[in-house]
Amino acid sequence: MRVALVVYGPLDDRSGGYRYDTELVGGLRAAGDDVTVVSLPERPYRKRLRDNLTAVRRLRDLDADVVLQDELCHPSLVGPNALLDDDVPVVSVVHHLSSLEPLRAWRRHARRAVERRYLRSADAFVFNSETTKRTVAAVTDPEPSVVASPAGDRFSSFGAPLGDDEIRARAVDGPLRVVTVCNLEPRKNVDGLLRGLARVRGDWELTVVGAAVDADYADSLSELAVDRDIDDRVTFAGRLSDADLAATLRKSHLFALPSHYEGFGIAAVEAMGFGLPALVSSAGGAGELVAHRENGFLVDPTDSAELTDVVAPLCRNRRRLQSLSLAARDRFLAHPTWDETAATIRSFLLGIVADADAASHPNRD
Template identity: 45%
Template structure:
């Protein structure tokens, strides 16, 4: 297959969505498919709408000899009208990779209403979908009805190749001293780092330490707010290599990313591979990974989050039990290779046969 992929910026951008796209590109290329990345510039939402009338972009797509064009749904403001304009001018199908919808995020309802109108028009302009979770599939179908051909291919957590035994997990849980907490994610409001900092601020500082791993340059204003909120026991690392992140996960007790919304939440699964119970927000698809009270918790507010941290610090037997359950949950999940093979089979099925 010759496959195009439209993204914003670089494929190496740090986020769960780009990790998914990157794994797919690597899998397709390893299978012998030819990939062409079409990179659009990162711009504000309003300026991105103007991409729909870029003559050069329309001409590039009109003349491309793709068998199939993939589009990351993140690019919907640039494509919602352009896709419709290309109808009848291209012979290849367009398949959208949907991680989560912008209109699902937490913001004023009037803003999400505007985003929803544009996203609905974009979703109606494609020929098929790749969904990263059942939750994302359901949200999209609520906007556009019964969807065109689609596949639900779950992200995986085996990127960091966890190598920790149940005995090591139990020993770690029983170690004396503060609970070692880990937050992994871009430092943006949706990921909820401010909620975590509020929660631990109400606990004795001898009970916990917190490592924060993630890009701090995505939302400078929010990062400044976070830096003002940090008082003690918190280390802001910035992004780490895979090896460094794996080391942090080996040493930690709990992974806490109380996002307001996650289309899936790859990091929860990655942490579970190291036996880390995951604490997440209730918005989105985290419930597809975390069984509340068994291998993690789903929380809605700061006091509840604080209560769970406090309880696990003082009940290390419960922490050990949940940690082992987290590792078991990880082991039952498909690998990246499994999910990307599923997508490749789907893509082959939607390519029209030659005339």
């Protein structure tokens, strides 16, 4: 099968959707498929709208049986999809809708119009969660589609999943060590995390791992830590190598990322492999992974007091932390691997290609 994947910028090991796309490409290539990555300019949203002409030229030259498009690229693909060969199906890989992000009302309405038009130009969909599928269903027919959850097993060579003894011993060791892993941008709500932790009277430490994709926001987080007098307990580690990130997760007690919206949450799955209960947002698809008060917590991202109420008891009750940690690890073990996720998507794509071929050659035996 000849596959083209359209993304913004290079396909690298950034978190979130880029990790999903990278693992998918690796799985398709391992299965013998020929995958071409089409990289469009990575620019601010309004400038992306100007790249439709560039995208038309790039996509028309493709020799592919199916074109996968990361939905993130929708501003640059609104026009080109209508001009592509009808024999080549377009499959949109949807991580989350841009129009669901916290934006000013006029900007959200404008993006929703662009995004709706793009989604209606796709022939089929790959969704990272049932929640994401429902958000698209509110805009257009989400079928044909497949739901393939992100996996978290890339740290298997670094000791994940952790064993029972290590998890139990760690639970009673030192202050409550909280970690968050994300690109530093407003949607991730690290400021809400800091505000919630600032009210916790117990002994805790926070490590913030991630690239400062929004420099102003990253600076505001450092200022907030100083203002709340918690800067001595917060470490901004920046982006880490896989080995260093695995070491950080291994020594931590709790993963926390109360994003304003998350389609699913790859970082949370990865953290659960190290036996970290996941404190995540109730807005989005995390509820498909996290069972509240069983292997983690679902909190309102707009109410930092909920976060405080979760973390404070864990600082004192390490037996409770131990139970949650073991349950988080067990949830990770029950979750699909990246190989299984890629195989699920590949089977779906083969069916889409076969249907397109049959429609183009109705009289073929």
